[in-house]
Amino acid sequence: MIRLLLLALFSPAMAAWACDNCKIPQPAAGQRVVEYDLTISEQTVSPAGKAVRGFTINGGIPGPTLRFREGDFARIRVHNQLKRETTSTHWHGLLLPNEQDGVPHVTTPPIQPGTTHTFGFDLRHSGTYWYHSHTHLQEQNGVFGSIVVLPRGGEPVKADREQVLVLSDWTNTDPMEVMRMLMRGSDYFGLMRRNSQSILGAWQRGNLKDYFQREWDRMMPMDVSDVGYHAFLVNGQRQTRIDGKPGERVRLRIVNASAATYFYLHSSAGPMTIVAADGPAVQPVKVDRFLMAIAETYDVIITIPASGEYELRATTQDGSGHVSAFFGSGSLKPATDPPRPNLYQMDEMLNLALEEQEDDVRASLKLPRPGSPYRVLKSVKDTTLPAKLPRRKITMHLTGDMNRYIWSFDGKTIAQEPYVMIKRGEIIELELVNDTMMHHPIHLHGHFFRLLMGQGARSPLKHTVDVPPMSKRTVEFEANEARDWMFHCHILYHMMSGMARVFRYEHEVGAFARTRVPGDRSLAAAPTDHSLHHAAGLGEHSHDMAYVWGAASIQSHMSEGLLTLMNPKNDLLLGWEVGWQGVDNPEYEVDALYQRYFNMNFQAFVGGRFTNDPDAQNRAVAGINYRLPLMVWANVSLDSEGDARFTLAKRFQLTPRLGVWGRVEYDTNTRWEWTTGADYTLTRRTSIIAQYHSQFGLGAGLLFRF
Known part of the structure; x- marks a missing residue:
């Protein structure tokens, strides 16, 4: 009896200790090893001009760009110098062994204060990616940075130089207080964004009838964003410069690392050429202006003009601000903002949904407030999944209640319904239906999915997809990994209030199964019931916030x-x-x-x-x-x-x-x-x-x- 009691008391702690001391994956013989040290610490920072508490990586926001070549082995030591908080690091978009994914409790132990966690994994594919904390609201505090993986043999679309542009949003308000304000229904952020709805505002826009019709229908005021921000940043500054000589082609690796902000991208020098999306290359396509969802990455090519200074502008979706990257020299030719949203009518949202159904693949991009460029993106190679594998369709509704700031899938938060069960060796067709009045950037860890929007065999591969209001997106992926993988809205406050799930490979639950994940040279036999493996279940996602x-x-x-x-x-x-x-x-x-x-x-x-x-x-x-x-x-x-x-x-x-x-x-x-x-x-x-x-x-x- 005493022995059983001791096992019950100490087994969870022993399991967590064993995981923390698992064998760190090692490179293959002759494999190039690239090492980085990332130190997460608390400092006084002032991105918006006011000195406030923030978290830095190696002393800066954002953290350093991590550069690799495809085929390298990454060894990254993350040092937690926070005094009272655990932390974590997720390698967003990279395919890697499950225990290296960096989600505390779900895949990887949280990094305790004063300790170091060493990550090790192969760089199996090229592209532009990023990393960020997956602990609480630390991403909003500044814990994020970019990743560049160069392909073997060089980029298929050549450029004379490249530059990383990391977009982000910043609030001087403590993120936990931001979350509390959202849950209590405060409209102060609307005042900050200058888009609060009122009877006078409706009358001035000629939408008084729409205003009272909405009230008659008992609908909450519409919005396109949640938080009012004090600053929007590019590489940690309000503006930056793009280096280059006249006539040079520059590859811009653009990362939207915002916690809650979509951006419209526009260049005053003319159309941008998109050559990669979420990492994988796409067939080059020119676009004048497009909507970039949170957590997406795009590689675009611009040409430095012969004369004149031009602007690449990222304008927030709600029209409350923008950031700029300038290039060239001479007289300034600024970029323009799209019109601010009219929140008294649903016409803009309806138009976007309708235009995406048109035969013209550019129809939604011709709108004054365009959508994502998904219909013009084509993979450079055939992405068709094996026809012999069994298929299964899963429909998930994106649901929310702005009255209490509850966000969910199918009306349930992750604490209420944690898992979506899948089987290794099947193809999952995932239909995402947005029943809310906001855009949601949905991200799947550990997998690329095919975005099915009419491109057939050349459907692009992505890891994050924007699902507009009153619309749906269909993606498919091969379930070719193992264990548990997060799936969530990448609006940070939506994820933390419940819009998340864990995709769990069901035949492994509670077992010690031998898995063969490509590129995974860690322990061949590992416990796959993570509630035991890390002794804390879903961690912060195991309960609803109060x-x-x-x-x-x-x-x-x-x-x-x-x-x-x-x-x-x-x-x-x-x-x-x-x-x-x-x-x-x-x-x-x-x-x-x-x-x-x-x-x-x-x-x-x-x-x-x-x-x-x-x-x-x-x-x-x-x-x-x-x-x-x-x-x-x-x-x-x-x-x-x-x-x-x-x-x-x-x-x-x-x-x-x-x-x-x-x-x-x-x-x-x-x-x-x-x-x-x-x-x-x-x-x-x-x-x-x-x-x-x-x-x-x-x-x-x-x-x-x-």
């Missing part, structure tokens, strides 16, 4: 507030109303509730109501919230004294900063109560508020959000 937030007003006549502890489906609520004007003694009512969230229009709650109102008393209460057309909230509750309460509430957002609201309530015990007011947003945490209450009269003060 946050505390609140708001409270301090006014001359009263105070109202709400404190919330929430995860995707559950709330603990503490709400209060205290008034001292127009009454003999301050009166309060406090609700302490548990609330179950069913969907954005319906919730149910139960708890206690506490008051010193002389006409009432403490009691238990249960009820529902239901959203009516025009976004009017109805609340119905019944208490343990047999009294019922009915409430209607509505808010009108007059301008991006100014809102007015009203609430009317009837209680069978205390009868009628009503209130109306207005608030004006000053900062992320404060607003001016004025309010009239039927019992406590008129007053004003400040509203605090925390």
Whole structure:
């Protein structure tokens, strides 16, 4: 009995220790070895002009470019100098042994503070790739860099020189606070992006009817991005230069390493020639402007002009900013931005979906706000998968709830449904259907997939695909690896809120199977149930995120507030109303509730109501919230004294900063109560508020959000 108890207590730790001390893969005899040391540390940085906490790699953001030749062996030592946090490094887009993929707990042990983890793997294919932390929100803090793998025999499309351009976004706000703001439904990021929806804004754009039709349909305001950023960067700066002499051809290896930002790419020197996408070469194709999804890479060729200074501009999808790379010399000929999105109508999203169905493969690229260049991309070789292998179709719906910032596949987060089971030796046809109003860049680890958009045998190979709103993408891949591989939206905050899965090779679960993965010269026999192997299951993805937030007003006549502890489906609520004007003694009512969230229009709650109102008393209460057309909230509750309460509430957002609201309530015990007011947003945490209450009269003060 004691022996079993000891095994139960120490086996997980021993398994993790054994994994950390596994034999590091070694190069083959005569194989060229390229070594790097990457040191992740915390420093004070100021990419947006304000000194804030950030994470650097070898002292910089981004980290250094890692350069290899196809066939090399990479030996990379990652040193974690963070004081209190584990870290990790994922080699995005590279095909490598499972335990080298770098996802903590799923494939690779987390790198503990003060320790070093050594990665070793073959460079099996050429192209432009990148690396980043897969731990918490560290990628947003600055833990990312680029990878260049030159092909054997040189690039098929020649250039006189090359340059890496790493695009990224930067916020001075702590990323965990960003996540909390998103989950609480704060619209302050809309103010930062200058695209908050309001009645005045709808009227100015001639979309007042559309605005109220959306409210009648109980739809949340549309958006194309989530976070308001303080800076957008290229190679860690707001702008950079592309070196080259007049007439030279330059290969630009462009990496979108943003946490949450799509970019439109445009050159004032004329069409860019795309020669590679996500690493593999494609047949050269000229494009004027295109949308680049998060986590994608593109190699484009430009020619340095004989005279004049030109601009390659990357404009954010929401129109809130851009970064620039200048080339040539002389008078400046700037690039242009696409028009800002009109978020009051769905026409742009519908047009993109429709144009992608046209016979003209360039139809979507001719739009003022074009889509991805997928239909003009063709592989340089036949990518057809073996016809003899069995095929299976999997359909996955991309789902979300902006009201609570829940993102998921098929309505379930990774914590609720972790695995997609696949079998080695089959071909998976994966249909991705986007049921949300946002673009999603979907990334599969450890595999390339064929993007099926009409190119037949020359369908391009990619590892990340943009799925536009109300659209679908179909990809296929051969299940030719082993063990567990992450599959997720590469908007960092979407992944962390649940839009992820693990593709698991099902016949290996719980077994110690001998696997033969190409290029994998690590231990031939290894445990493949990673919940045992690394003693922590899915790590941070094994549970849904939970946050505390609140708001409270301090006014001359009263105070109202709400404190919330929430995860995707559950709330603990503490709400209060205290008034001292127009009454003999301050009166309060406090609700302490548990609330179950069913969907954005319906919730149910139960708890206690506490008051010193002389006409009432403490009691238990249960009820529902239901959203009516025009976004009017109805609340119905019944208490343990047999009294019922009915409430209607509505808010009108007059301008991006100014809102007015009203609430009317009837209680069978205390009868009628009503209130109306207005608030004006000053900062992320404060607003001016004025309010009239039927019992406590008129007053004003400040509203605090925390």
